[in-house]
Amino acid sequence: MLAELDADDEEDEHVLPDLPNAEEGAVVMRAAPNPNGPWHVGHARMPAVIGTYKERYDGEFICRFDDTDPETKRPDLNAYDAILEDIEYLGFEADRVLKASDRLDIYYEHARDLIDAGGAYTCSCSGEAFSALKNDGEACPHREKDAETVHEEFDAMVAGEYSAGEMTLRVRTDIEHKNPALRDWVAFRIIDTPHPREVAADYRCWPMLDFQSGVDDHLTGVTHIIRGIDLQDSAKRQRFVYDYFDWEYPEVLHWGHVQVDEYDVKLSTSTIKELIETGELTGWDDPRAPTIQSMRRRGIQGRALVDSMTDLGMSTSDVDLAMSSVYANNRDLVDDGANRYFLVRDREDDPAVTLSVVDGDAPAPEAGHPPLHPDHPDRGDRTVPAGRVVVESSDLPSEGERVWLKGYGCVRHTGDELVFVDADIDVVRDGDVDVIHWAPADEGLETLLRTVSGDVRGYTEPAVADVDPDAVVQFERVGFARIDAFEPAATDEPDGPTGEEDLLAYYAHP
RNA sequence: GCUCUGGUGGUGUAGUCCGGCCAAUCAUAUUGCCCUCUCACGGCAAUGACCUGGGUUCGAAUCCCAGCCGGAGCACCA
Secondary structure, eight states, rough: HHHHHHHTTTTTTTTTOOOOOTTTTTOOEEOOOOOOOSBBBBGGGGHHHHHHHHHHHTTTEEEEEEOSSSSTOOTTTTHHHHHHHHHHHHTTOOOOEEGGGOHHHHHHHHHHHHHHHEEEEEOOOOOHHHHHHTTTTTOOOOGOHHHHHHHHHHHHHHHSSOTTTTTTEEEEEOTSSSSGGEEEEEEEEOOOOSSSGGGTTTTOEEHHHHHHHHHHHHHHOOOEEEEGGGGTTHHHHHHHHHHHHHHHOOOEEOOOOEEESSOSSSSOOOHHHHHHTSSSSSSSSSSSSHHHHHHHHTTHHHHHHHHHHHHHTSSOOEEEOOOOHHHHHHHHHTTTOOOOEEEEBBBBBBBBEEEEEOOOOOOSSEEEEESSSSGGGGOBOOOEESSSSEEEESOOOOOOOOEETTTTEEEEETTEEEEEEEOOOOOHHSSSSSOOOETTTTTSSSEEEETTTEEEEEOOOOGGGGSSSTOEEEEEETTEHHHHHOOOOOOSSSOOOOOOSSEEEEEOOO
């Protein structure tokens, strides 16, 4: 008992480190997704960590869509809501939701202030030409333009008088800075392609991430920025702007990239999008896709993913997330509530076989009655009709040997029959007879189970029909699965539901 | 090439700032045993790591130097 109490006290032993200079009630953080698609598993880290800190410090969680590139990273109009839903599934809610594409005029205003402060100049160098100069630490001729000209040219940029590539607005940093990545970076450029959002479709002069994000972080009162190591130089770049405006830069934490094992698919929005377009994946919730929507459809609780993500800590080195850790977390959450059912798989290398259960030294009962949950007898039993049954061939004992049909009784494999044996459960306890799962051949539900490694067909016991869709069950000796739908409609997917199935389920994990 | 940044068991993590309590924590994984009418849950046990080499020190995962290996930026992507 004491040991139990101690264990409870140490519950929050391996939580995230404290934030630097964090004041209770005054912590503001933001997730700044690019809405170019629904989220993959790696994206869960940001809301998981921000949400956890928000709870710890009674802070604020801003979701700001950094959708400032209508061309290369073209926003997907469906992704805005998809991402908010992903966040909700993870168990969090943004206190404020902003879209950068609503805020162009704010950025222009700050650009003009920056020009006034001598912090920016319009530049018509080609990318290559400027890069060459910059790498030698040499300024381009445009750097010394007077403010009036810069204003005129920037106004012309905003007015849409230039085409892509003709003019940029650069921040005047230090052209000889020892880190070439920080020298006079581009703050605004021209993009000819209209933004997909109607309200932003008329703009042609778009800010780059470092400008837009830097301005917004200040304006929205962000106190702590968490971002990937790919943006390690951003703070240093943005600091030049902050210095011109005499703003104080927030605290910054970086973390490394997340890789996930178990999947063949790369953790990349564009890769997944491609695979969906070419039909190799059926959608964002395909169980083979390493996406949040897929986790959700498989019955993995957002909480399990969040726990795994916060366990990764805040290290700046790259990390591999083992899916087994997500599964372990999910099992913790789901095991108690998941009622047990039988699913007999019918696989090519291990087909289901049909046999009749017949009277032996005692009459064979008509049905088996295994409990819904071994730890909760009060939930009652299921009824699994016997008679003709299916079992997985690898479970079938050799000719003449016995096996125990779980919840039913002992049978002996005799030819194409299972002959009932009047034996006590002690034969199982003594280790002489194995226990296997089974399903009625005729009353069973024809089932399609979709898994990370492909679809599996099989037969579930009829009692599963009582389960509400969306519930997570455990197919005994197979694993946990989410009941997706009964009588699923046919799809044109090569392996998808044909319309013949009684049940569609998604496999979660063992 | 220039500039950042990091290297603790299979995976993640604690410890590193302020050297000794670290023959290195916890979780997960794997294996074995127990429990069990599941290969789930629960219990027990085992396996397994401080990148390398120097230096400082009575003492180094922790400090210093060098090397090796990795990640990132040097975009009119985010």
